[in-house]
Amino acid sequence: xxxxxxxxxxxxxxxxxxxxxxxxxLPEGYSFSLFQPDDEKEWAEIETSVLEFxxxxxxxxxxxxxxxxxLPELQRRCLFVNDPAGKKVATSTIWWEYTGQRRDPWxxxxxxxxxxxxxxxxxxxxxxxxxxxxxxxxxxxxxxxTQTWSHKAITIYEKxxxxxxxxxxxxxxTNENYEKAIAxxxxxxxxxxxxx
Numbered sequence: 030x031x032x033x034x035x036x037x038x039x040x041x042x043x044x045x046x047x048x049x050x051x052x053x054x055l056p057e058g059y060s061f062s063l064f065q066p067d068d069e070k071e072w073a074e075i076e077t078s079v080l081e082f083x084x085x086x087x088x089x090x091x092x093x094x095x096x097x098x099x100l101p102e103l104q105r106r107c108l109f110v111n112d113p114a115g116k117k118v119a120t121s122t123i124w125w126e127y128t129g130q131r132r133d134p135w136x137x138x139x140x141x142x143x144x145x146x147x148x149x150x151x152x153x154x155x156x157x158x159x160x161x162x163x164x165x166x167x168x169x170x171x172x173x174x175t176q177t178w179s180h181k182a183i184t185i186y187e188k189x190x191x192x193x194x195x196x197x198x199x200x201x202x203t204n205e206n207y208e209k210a211i212a213x214x215x216x217x218x219x220x221x222x223x224x225x
Contacts, residue, residue, distance in 0.1 A: 030143050031080045031178040035217060038210040039202055040183060041194050044171045048190040050159050053152040058113030061157055064103050069093060071109065071117040072138075079140045096122075105165065108158045110141075110150050118145040121154045123162035126172075126200040134166040135200070136173040139182065151182065155189050172199060177210055180217045184224075 044050075055061070064072075073088035082088035096103050103122075110119035119141040126135050136158060141150045162171060173191060175183060183193070193214075195207045217223070 030146065031176075032180060033080075033178055035177055035180065036213060038177045038206045038213060039204070040175045040177060040179075040210045040214070041196065041199055041202055041204050041207075042173050042175065042183070042186055042191040043194045043196070044159065044190045044192075046169050050156055050163070050190060051188070052160075053149060053156045055110060055150065055153045056148055059150070059153075060111045061154075062109050062111055062117075063105060064107035064109070066100070068107070068109065068117065069097065072107070072120055075117065075120050075140050075142055076138065078142045081138075081140065096124075106161070108154060108161060110154050112145070118142045119150045119154050121158040123158050123165065123171075125166075128199050133200070134162050134169060134171050136162065136171060139173075151185050152189065155185060159189065174200075174202060177213050177217070180214055180223075183214065184218075 069089060069092045070085075072092055073082070073085045076082055076088045077085045082091070096107070106124060107122045108120065109117045112118050121139040122137045124135050124137045125132050127133070136155065139151065139155055139158075141154070159171060173186065175186070193207075193211065195204065197204050
């Protein structure tokens, strides 16, 4: 869940090629599945549940506009976690973005429904989608964009091999507030007793 009680600052992270990717298993009864047509509604519900969008219809429109045009890629890059009853409860996508002429793989839209958080699903899906990305893209540097509102998730990303980067002008992000983000995260972690 996003912590909107702290200031919002973009945080850019990367995983250097060759960094080992730990395996975090799903809890018993849970499973992974790749995107199939009509899963966009589930994606929209998950993203709305974690406050990335105000309304599911807005999430659905965003998804259709940005991803459905590349359905074959979506079907091999968009991952879900299903609970024992088959309900989709978490998602992440391995996509690509351009920094100048350089095409980089990005881990995108990592979300776990709030009532399913705290059970290791986030670690499991990030680990799995990153390994999926390595299968598709090769063992390259991978990027992700998050924000200080997701400070708990940042600690998970770090456990999986990502580091906060000061690199400027990645994709559409200037990363001009890197120092402010680091200072704020250090303050949050110290206050909450997080270990990085």
